Structure formats: C-alpha cells, structure tokens
Amino acid sequence: MYQIDLDRPCHIYFAGIGGISMSGLAEILQSRGFQTAGSDRSQSSVTEDLEARGIRVYIGQKAENIEAEIQAAGPIDAAVFTAAIGHDNPEYIEINRRGIPSLTRAQLLGQIMRCYRAPVGIAGTHGKTTTTSMLSEILLAADLDPTLSIGGILKSIGSRQVRVGGPDYFVAEACEYTDSFLDIYSRISIILNVEYDHPDYFPTPEAYRRSFRRYAENVPADGTLIINRAIEDCDYFTRDLACSVITFGTEEDCDYRACDINYDEDGYPFYRLVSPRGEDIVRLRIPGTHNVLNSLAAVIAADTLGVKRETTLEALKAFEGTDRRFEYICSWKGIPVYDDYAHHPTEIHATLTSARHFAHERLFVVFQSHTFTRTKELMDDFVRELALADKLVIAPIYPAREQPIPGVTCHALAERLRALGKDCISFDTFEEIEDYLQENCRKGDLLITMGAGDVNKIAAFLKKQAEK
Numbered sequence: 001m002y003q004i005d006l007d008r009p010c011h012i013y014f015a016g017i018g019g020i021s022m023s024g025l026a027e028i029l030q031s032r033g034f035q036t037a038g039s040d041r042s043q044s045s046v047t048e049d050l051e052a053r054g055i056r057v058y059i060g061q062k063a064e065n066i067e068a069e070i071q072a073a074g075p076i077d078a079a080v081f082t083a084a085i086g087h088d089n090p091e092y093i094e095i096n097r098r099g100i101p102s103l104t105r106a107q108l109l110g111q112i113m114r115c116y117r118a119p120v121g122i123a124g125t126h127g128k129t130t131t132t133s134m135l136s137e138i139l140l141a142a143d144l145d146p147t148l149s150i151g152g153i154l155k156s157i158g159s160r161q162v163r164v165g166g167p168d169y170f171v172a173e174a175c176e177y178t179d180s181f182l183d184i185y186s187r188i189s190i191i192l193n194v195e196y197d198h199p200d201y202f203p204t205p206e207a208y209r210r211s212f213r214r215y216a217e218n219v220p221a222d223g224t225l226i227i228n229r230a231i232e233d234c235d236y237f238t239r240d241l242a243c244s245v246i247t248f249g250t251e252e253d254c255d256y257r258a259c260d261i262n263y264d265e266d267g268y269p270f271y272r273l274v275s276p277r278g279e280d281i282v283r284l285r286i287p288g289t290h291n292v293l294n295s296l297a298a299v300i301a302a303d304t305l306g307v308k309r310e311t312t313l314e315a316l317k318a319f320e321g322t323d324r325r326f327e328y329i330c331s332w333k334g335i336p337v338y339d340d341y342a343h344h345p346t347e348i349h350a351t352l353t354s355a356r357h358f359a360h361e362r363l364f365v366v367f368q369s370h371t372f373t374r375t376k377e378l379m380d381d382f383v384r385e386l387a388l389a390d391k392l393v394i395a396p397i398y399p400a401r402e403q404p405i406p407g408v409t410c411h412a413l414a415e416r417l418r419a420l421g422k423d424c425i426s427f428d429t430f431e432e433i434e435d436y437l438q439e440n441c442r443k444g445d446l447l448i449t450m451g452a453g454d455v456n457k458i459a460a461f462l463k464k465q466a467e468k
Contacts, residue, residue: 009029018046026050042059078100083106116169118168119188122135125195129173149173172184223244258293259273326351337448338355342452383416386417391423
C-alpha cells in the first residue's frame with residue numbers, strides 16, 4: 001500500500017473528490033503543502049468550494065482527466081479512490097494503466113490520523129455524524145484546535161464538513177461500509193450501536209457484527225473503547241480486549257448512565273448524568289432519546305481527553321445539530337418543514353418518535369428509501385416504523401451505486417403500508433410529490449422529508465415557495 005508522508009508533500013489525485021470525506025482529506029493535505037486535485041460525477045456546492053480554495057476539480061470521470069492533471073501540475077504521485085469507484089471506472093483503469101500507486105479513502109484517512117496525538121474514531125450504524133459534531137463542538141469550546149472530518153455540515157465551522165486544526169486532536173467518523181473503518185487509526189474509538197445494514201456488502205447480520213468486533217480489536221492497548229451497553233451481546237465486542245473499555249447507556253451497570261430523561265417545553269431532552277465524576281444535568285437542543293445516548297458517548301470522549309465537565313455541558317447545551325438531522329427548514333403555509341437523513345428503520349423510529357414531542361395534529365412524512373438492497377432486506381422493518389406517521393408519501397428509491405431489483409419499488413412499499421390501513425401514496429417524480437403536498441398539506445401538520453438520497457430537494461422547493 002502507498003504510504004503518505006505528511007512531511008514530504010507530493011501530488012495526490014482524488015477520484016470522487018466531491019464526497020464529504022474525500023473533500024475534507026484533500027483540504028487537509030492541501031493545508032500541509034500537497035498538490036491536490038480530483039474529479040467528481042457532477043458539480044456541487046462541495047466541488048465549487050474546493051475550486052474556490054485552489055483545488056482543481058474535473059467534472060465527469062474520464063480517462064483523459066489524468067493526462068490533463070499531469071499536464072497541469074506534473075506527475076501524479078498517488079491516487080485516492082472512494083468506495084463508489086468501481087474497477088470499471090475510466091479513471092481507475094487509467095490510473096492502473098499508468099502504474100500510479102493508489103489507496104482507498106479509508107486508508108488515507110488512517111494514515112493521516114496516525115500523525116495526531118489523540119485521534120478519535122466514531123462508529124455505529126446510526127448517530128455517527130451527530131456524535132462527531134457534538135464532540136467537535138466540545139473540543140472547539142475547550143480551545144483544543146481539533147482537526148475535524150464530519151459526515152455532515154457543521155455551522156460553527158463555517159457550514160462546512162472539515163476543519164484543519166493543530167497536530168494533537170483529530171475527530172473523524174468511522175464508516176463501516178466495505179469495512180472501511182478497519183483502515184482508520186484511533187486511540188479513542190466509539191461504537192454507538194450495531195444494527196444490521198449495508199446488505200449489499202455484508203451478507204449476514206453476523207458478518208456485520210464481526211466487522212465491528214474487528215474495529216474494537218484495532219484499538220491500541222493504551223487506548224480506549226467507548227461502547228453502548230445496550231448493544232445486543234455487548235460482551236462479544238469487548239471480551240478480551242487489551243484496551244480500556246467504558247460503557248454508556250441507561251442501564252444500572254453502565255459506567256456512564258443517563259437517568260430521569262425528560263423533555264422541556266420545546267420538546268428537547270434533558271437528563272441526569274451519573275458517572276465516575278459524579279452527577280450533572282445535561283440539557284440538549286436537539287430532539288430525541290437517541291441523542292441522549294449520542295451525547296453520553298461525546299461526554300465520555302471529552303472526559304477521556306481531559307476537557308472540563310462544565311465546558312462539555314455548555315457546549316452540548318449550545319449545540320443545535322448538523323444539516324439533515326431533524327433540521328428545521330422553514331415554515332410553509334404555517335406548516336413547519338423539517339428534513340432528516342434517516343434511512344434505516346431504527347433511524348426512522350428515532351426521528352418519528354422524536355417528532356411526537358413537537359406540537360402537531362398530523363405527522364406528514366415524505367420518505368425516500370436508500371438503495372434497492374436495503375429496501376428489499378429490511379422491507380418489513382421499514383413498514384413497521386413508517387407506520388408511526390399519520391400520512392405518508394413514498395418517493396422513488398434512491399439507487400446510489402445499485403441497479404434496480406424487480407419488484408422492489410416505492411409503489412411496493414406504499415402498498416404494504418396501505419395494507420396496514422395507513423394513509424399512504426407513492427409517486428414516480430418529485431414534481432408529482434410537490435404538487436400533492438401543495439394540495440393536501442394543511443395547517444397543523446408537521447412535515448418531514450426523510451431519507452439519505454436527494455429527497456431534501458423537496459424541502460428546498462417548499463422553502464422557495466415560502467420565501468415568495
């Protein structure tokens with residue numbers, strides 16, 4: 001595997017540079033004097049921001065981009081690929097034809113993290129972005145100048161997903177897809193939850209769990225694993241580890257425990273934290289019991305890094321979330337519109353139960369499932385959790401990297417929900433959904449657009465309508 005030497009800047013090409021993590025890594029290397037450039041399938045706000053920072057971006061992934069980059073800046077020393085770049089990608093083929101060394105996004109992230117004194121990796125099926133953001137806000141409030149790689153936009157760092165800081169602290173999401181989190185290096189590792197996902201890569205729930213066990217085993221002996229005690233057979237992940245283990249949750253046998261969880265008049269949770277450091281009241285400005293657990297993990301990481309507890313509590317109280325995590329978009333015709341990234345049944349459950357704490361007459365949800373394999377494998381679970389809404393609109397499935405599967409459609413999901421007696425309709429286009437919402441939403445509704453694809457475009461459309 002190609003090894004990056006941060007003390008010897010060179011020329012790196014990123015295939016898929018428009019991805020949140022890839023763009024962040026390109027910026028980190030650029031800040032260390034590297035020549036960075038790359039390509040992406042389409043232009044976006046991320047690629048425009050990179051170009052504004054002096055990073056060349058080629059729109060469309062073509063073999064000729066490699067020659068163009070060599071002509072612009074000289075020989076390419078190494079290329080970095082995202083998991084979405086297949087072996088049939090023209091740039092992948094050209095890079096290999098020229099004999100240019102390459103590595104994956106996760107391998108590069110791991111190499112960079114090894115250069116920091118206290119790298120933190122945050123893993124889990126759900127909650128990675130929110131917990132990474134929480135810990136980021138705490139370290140920023142403590143003036144520790146962290147380097148951050150977040151899977152979402154954080155307003156406090158200029159509505160961006162990356163921050164280049166000092167040499168000591170690096171906080172990054174650790175994504176399990178394609179086992180990529182096994183390549184990162186963290187002295188403090190967090191496992192928020194483990195619930196079967198990514199069936200296009202992990203053939204069984206057991207394979208998925210084994211991957212998280214390997215992630216736990218990668219924590220160095222002088223490091224710390226922070227883990228949710230409520231994870232099924234939690235001891236499987238912690239048994240015989242060389243590192244320190246700290247558990248969190250609501251159970252009495254947890255090292256850090258959330259007690260007396262309640263909600264304020266605005267629908268936000270607060271709770272009594274019981275820990276080896278004593279008791280404190282933690283107040284949050286983001287909804288949901290699931291975020292109580294996310295905040296517990298952030299508190300433990302901050303304690304482990306030596307942050308004063310009062311700094312941690314104030315930072316959590318001020319934190320208002322990241323983009324697409326129960327994000328308030330606008331008031332449209334007197335209807336509050338939110339957007340949420342939930343794309344796994346457990347995430348849907350967390351979002352919809354959180355919404356129940358907000359005043360409304362009908363909970364109106366526009367849902368877009370993410371990938372055909374996930375929809376097929378978890379169909380029963382999707383139906384069960386979506387049934388928590390009062391009124392449902394099902395958008396076309398977002399394919400991501402996949403080809404359609406016969407019979408796995410938005411209409412099939414809608415039919416299953418109607419069979420339960422739910423008020424549910426499906427459409428083939430966003431335009432049809434937008435027309436339907438304008439005709440059927442009424443004051444008293446709470447409207448959520450939900451999914452990991454591009455369903456947020458509908459929320460953006462409603463915001464434009466509200467601004468007219």
